[in-house]
Amino acid sequence: xxxxxxxxxxxxxxxxxxxxxxxxxxxxxxxxxxxxxxxxxxxxxxxxxxxxxxxxxxxxxxxxxxxxxxxxxxxxxxxxxxxxxxxxxxxxxxxxxxxxxxxxxxxxxxxxxxxxxxxxxxxxxxxxxxxxxxxxxxxxxxxxxxxxxxxxxxxxxxxxxxxxxxxxxxxxxxxxxxxxxx
Numbered sequence: 001x002x003x004x005x006x007x008x009x010x011x012x013x014x015x016x017x018x019x020x021x022x023x024x025x026x027x028x029x030x031x032x033x034x035x036x037x038x039x040x041x042x043x044x045x046x047x048x049x050x051x052x053x054x055x056x057x058x059x060x061x062x063x064x065x066x067x068x069x070x071x072x073x074x075x076x077x078x079x080x081x082x083x084x085x086x087x088x089x090x091x092x093x094x095x096x097x098x099x100x101x102x103x104x105x106x107x108x109x110x111x112x113x114x115x116x117x118x119x120x121x122x123x124x125x126x127x128x129x130x131x132x133x134x135x136x137x138x139x140x141x142x143x144x145x146x147x148x149x150x151x152x153x154x155x156x157x158x159x160x161x162x163x164x165x166x167x168x169x170x171x172x173x174x175x176x177x178x179x180x181x182x
Contacts, residue, residue, distance in 0.1 A: 003172060007083060011166070011176035014076035018159055019178075024066035031062065035106045064138055070155055071135035075161040081105070084169045095132035105165070112161045119154050127154040 071092075082089050089100050093160040098106060110124035119127055130151060167174045 002086070003170065007080070007173075008176055010076060010080045010083065011173045014073055014080055014163070015177050016071035017076060021069040021073060022065050024062045024069060028066055030061040067138040067152070068135065070152070070159070071131075071138055074155055074159050074162070075129070077134055077166070079161050080173075081162050081166050081169075084166060092135045093132050094134065095128050098128055107164065109158075109161055114157050114161050114164075116157075117156070119151075119157070127151055127158075131155055137166070 071094075074094055074096065075092055078094060078101075079089055082100055085102060086104070087100055089097050091097065098109075101109075106150065111120050115124065117123075131154065135153065163177050167177060
């Protein structure tokens, strides 16, 4: 594998998009707590009246940008792992990208103990199918307003497992990628 500037940028982007996901997800949780309290107060104040609740900055929902960041981070992690095998890939489909990995690598990842037992083996590939176009579906949700089915916990674990594999294959990238505690 050629370790060059683009490899380091790919590693840093994979990490920064994951970090952005975590920040946005925490902010979303905080906003939801605030909104829940606000709804409760409004219901008490206007118990018997039909008064609509005004929107404020606390009514923002950052879950879509958080999912976009998570999905893009996974894509970049998979592409970086492919790069460690000197495989270059394009596209956003996680399933198609994963199929480009060597069979032994896919088998290792799909049975990794970080995944819940129901997410290993065949369950892994079912979850990959759901996550395959997560970036496109979250980035362009307004073009197809259908139901989004995805397992965020699986996606987080996938990013962690792939990051761990990258660092095992190329220890030099440890500082650029960072390391998950588990």
